Amino acid sequence: MIKQLFVLAVIHVLLTCSANALSRHRRVIGGKMAGDGDWPWLVSLHGEIVTKKLFGFIPIAHKHLVCGGSVLNDRWILTAAHCFYDRNGGTEKRKPSNWEAKLASVTLKSNPIEKIKNFLGTLFNKESWRYWEVDVERIVLHPQYSNKNFWEHDIALVRLSRSVPSGPHYDKIKRVPLPSVDNASFPGVGDDCVMKGWGCRSGGAKLSFKAHSVSLPVYNKKSCAKIYGTRDIGERICAGYLYNGKGICKGDSGGPLTCRNKDGQWIQVGVASFSSRDRPGSYPAVFTRVSAYLDWIKKTIKG
Numbered sequence: 001m002i003k004q005l006f007v008l009a010v011i012h013v014l015l016t017c018s019a020n021a022l023s024r025h026r027r028v029i030g031g032k033m034a035g036d037g038d039w040p041w042l043v044s045l046h047g048e049i050v051t052k053k054l055f056g057f058i059p060i061a062h063k064h065l066v067c068g069g070s071v072l073n074d075r076w077i078l079t080a081a082h083c084f085y086d087r088n089g090g091t092e093k094r095k096p097s098n099w100e101a102k103l104a105s106v107t108l109k110s111n112p113i114e115k116i117k118n119f120l121g122t123l124f125n126k127e128s129w130r131y132w133e134v135d136v137e138r139i140v141l142h143p144q145y146s147n148k149n150f151w152e153h154d155i156a157l158v159r160l161s162r163s164v165p166s167g168p169h170y171d172k173i174k175r176v177p178l179p180s181v182d183n184a185s186f187p188g189v190g191d192d193c194v195m196k197g198w199g200c201r202s203g204g205a206k207l208s209f210k211a212h213s214v215s216l217p218v219y220n221k222k223s224c225a226k227i228y229g230t231r232d233i234g235e236r237i238c239a240g241y242l243y244n245g246k247g248i249c250k251g252d253s254g255g256p257l258t259c260r261n262k263d264g265q266w267i268q269v270g271v272a273s274f275s276s277r278d279r280p281g282s283y284p285a286v287f288t289r290v291s292a293y294l295d296w297i298k299k300t301i302k303g
């Protein structure tokens with residue numbers, strides 16, 4: 001079984017999603033849809049990469065990329081490093097100017113009603129009607145990130161070009177709570193955790209896509225390593241099921257896995273990194289362990 005399992009960074013492209021082995025109606029992979037104002041720390045990152053140029057300089061074809069992320073403060077987003085990695089050695093995905101973040105919205109693409117509401121919100125200074133599309137100013141990959149060995153240190157920070165309202169007075173954007181320490185027993189095997197993102201739900205469809213959440217219990221690390229054919233999964237957390245039709249998918253990359261701690265508070269413990277390429281609903285997904293990177297996150301955001 002191990003040899004047949006392909007792993008792919010659950011990266012990008014809504015478009016390739018429909019070509020995935022998953023059949024259409026299963027694409028949610030067991031998820032639930034978001035309502036407006038749910039999950040105020042959930043962010044979608046949108047990349048637009050020029051793939052073809054006329055006469056070498058007029059862009060005529062683009063590739064659209066989507067990753068999830070979470071709000072750390074008014075200026076910084078936490079996501080996965082592989083969102084910005086190009087297998088073919090290109091650097092376009094690494095360029096901040098090719099990326100934009102959308103906050104305070106559970107839809108990937110705003111429908112006309114949302115757009116009008118947003119416009120009126122801007123006009124009448126009504127923040128609760130608004131969503132925010134902000135250019136990316138800087139992308140900081142973890143210095144040891146490597147596409148080898150199952151995307152080691154698959155974590156990145158994205159700085160927005162301007163600050164967004166966040167804080168106690170604004171309900172639509174909130175900081176995600178991170179773990180305060182690297183606690184080996186949190187989250188524990190079987191703990192109930194939830195992944196949120198846009199995943200493959202959006203593949204191919206023409207409607208506006210809403211974020212969804214899927215409940216994924218923490219999976220035993222050793223068994224997870226075995227599934228993916230490695231001895232040790234390192235600073236990672238596995239969550240999900242074996243053959244239960246629930247999981248994460250392309251487009252969920254970089255999105256937050258949150259678990260409830262003993263005080264009942266939801267904490268972001270993981271960043272979506274990879275899953276099985278061909279059958280993501282059949283295997284547990286793998287997340288970068290946020291608590292192993294707290295120092296790096298703090299240092300980068302301060303610096």
Ligand SMILES: *[C@@H]1O[C@H](CO)[C@@H](O)[C@H](O)[C@H]1NC(C)=O
Nearest residue numbers: 181183184185186188261262
């Ligand atoms: C570590 O996590 C366990 C399980 O949630 C908890 O009981 C314990 O108090 C935590 N320890 C620290 C230092 O936070």
